[in-house]
């Protein structure tokens with residue numbers, strides 16, 4: 155178990171055909187930290203995130219979140235336990251508005267079904283207005299007011315990335331998984347992202363695991379780093395230590 159028992163993946167292995175994408179990988183994340191997973195292309199970073207969120211089924215290993223093993227859960231059950239995520243390629247409904255995309259995220263969490271909605275109309279209505287309130291809160295938090303009624307296809311890429319982040323936040327997660335949040339962003343947008351990450355951790359109290367290639371963002375925004383290469387862990391520690399680790403330097407620069 156990690157220092158405060160918040161999150162631990164232990165001995166995760168998965169292979170595709172003959173390719174060992176991850177072999178006996180462990181990841182410890184403390185509550186309240188921003189933890190980066192770094193490594194060269196094909197190192198297994200996204201695969202690890204996918205095993206945690208259960209998009210992929212690991213061949214072996216355990217994932218403990220707040221003391222419970224979540225490795226047998228379905229992806230939506232993982233979300234209900236308090237783990238939300240974003241994807242490397244934005245996965246939004248491109249012909250719907252910013253607001254509706256966020257509401258959809260929240261609806262996947264609804265506690266009432268269609269029959270109870272009919273029987274307990276008042277309760278369903280209350281739930282709907284709670285959803286809207288939460289979505290409005292996140293729209294304010296991420297400064298998305300100007301875009302709330304715009305169609306996703308019509309807003310800049312950087313805003314789309316923020317909406318995806320918002321859709322994860324409306325789930326009110328305790329742990330947020332971000333897959334390459336800075337990819338496709340310009341320098342200014344990446345700086346803004348660094349502020350959002352800090353605010354999400356400090357103001358919302360959400361722990362973050364992010365897969366990231368932008369080393370400046372990793373150095374500026376992350377508390378700890380796990381470096382992977384060829385499906386194995388190379389190093390774990392504070393960003394300034396990990397980037398100096400000879401194995402990590404070698405993995406990035408080649409022999």
Ligand SMILES: Nc1ncnc2c1ncn2[C@@H]1O[C@H](COP(=O)(O)OP(=O)(O)OP(=O)(O)O)[C@@H](O)[C@H]1O
Nearest residue numbers: 170173174175193194195196197198199200201202
């Ligand atoms: N669904 C899949 N089917 C087959 N092979 C896969 C699948 N997912 C990942 N892999 C393989 O597993 C290895 C690790 O891939 P992964 O996407 O996790 O790397 P990564 O570190 O996230 O790379 P990048 O930085 O380029 O996104 C690669 O060899 C990849 O081709």
